Amino acid sequence: EDQVTQSPEALRLQEGESSSLNCSYTVSGLRGLFWYRQDPGKGPEFLFTLYSAGEEKEKERLKATLTKKESFLHITAPKPEDSATYLCAAPGSNTGKLIFGQGTTLQVKP
Amino acid sequence: DTAVSQTPKYLVTQMGNDKSIKCEQNLGHDTMYWYKQDSKKFLKIMFSYNNKELIINETVPNRFSPKSPDKAHLNLHINSLELGDSAVYFCASSLWTSGDFTDTQYFGPGTRLTVL
Numbered sequence: 001e002d003q004v005t006q007s008p009e010a011l012r013l014q015e016g017e018s019s020s021l022n023c024s025y026t027v028s029g030l031r032g033l034f035w036y037r038q039d040p041g042k043g044p045e046f047l048f049t050l051y052s053a054g055e056e057k058e059k060e061r062l063k064a065t066l067t068k069k070e071s072f073l074h075i076t077a078p079k080p081e082d083s084a085t086y087l088c089a090a091p092g093s094n095t096g097k098l099i100f101g102q103g104t105t106l107q108v109k110p
Numbered sequence: 111d112t113a114v115s116q117t118p119k120y121l122v123t124q125m126g127n128d129k130s131i132k133c134e135q136n137l138g139h140d141t142m143y144w145y146k147q148d149s150k151k152f153l154k155i156m157f158s159y160n161n162k163e164l165i166i167n168e169t170v171p172n173r174f175s176p177k178s179p180d181k182a183h184l185n186l187h188i189n190s191l192e193l194g195d196s197a198v199y200f201c202a203s204s205l206w207t208s209g210d211f212t213d214t215q216y217f218g219p220g221t222r223l224t225v226l
Contacts, residue, residue, distance in 0.1 A: 031210070031212045032212045034214065034215075036217075038151075041220075042219055042220070043114070043200050043202075043217035043218050043219045043220050044153070044200070044217045045217070046214055046215075046216060046217075049214055085151060087151075087153065089153075091210065091211050091212050095166075095211075096210040096211040096212065097155050097158075097166060097211055098155060098211055098215065100152065100153040100154070102150065102151065102152055103151050
């Protein structure tokens with residue numbers, strides 16, 4: 001069964017303390033791995049799409065990487081405004097419908 | 111210049127009532143979606159339309175009925191609301207370049223439904 005699992009569920013960092021969020025997937029024939037950011041009371045905001053193992057994408061303090069089993073969202077020197085829930089998703093192998101992980105809620109304290 | 115918009119933002123209603131949520135996108139996309147996000151923030155697909163044709167119909171109660179009058183609009187009507195329907199409902203849209211769901215989906219701001 002296709003699954004997308006994120007860890008940790010919650011992460012607290014001090015401002016400037018770099019860390020990584022994990023998204024592991026069991027989807028055969030991966031056709032894309034999506035990262036979204038969701039602020040409280042808002043809809044998910046698209047960040048990145050990764051298509052093949054070894055691919056990396058960057059945006060400001062965020063860098064997403066992809067292996068054959070998992071994706072990482074690296075946050076370098078985070079700021080309080082990076083606080084949000086980060087969601088990853090992948091199209092299911094049979095139907096292609098997006099399967100979301102449960103999210104990692106990041107809190108960055110000043 | 112809102113990309114995907116939903117109305118209303120909040121919806122508070124009594125059990126047994128019927129309510130509708132509206133969604134509109136101005137991105138020129140031809141595929142639209144309804145998702146439900148529960149209290150644990152799990153996002154789960156409910157329905158999807160491509161060019162006004164229903165292409166995803168997940169196992170949801172038939173009290174939920176989507177309607178797409180045109181490519182830019184997708185509405186969700188819910189009959190006989192129950193307590194368990196309380197959640198945040200998100201509309202999303204995407205292109206359909208590969209004939210599957212691998213195009214990036216863009217989400218609306220959500221509608222928080224509370225059933226009393």
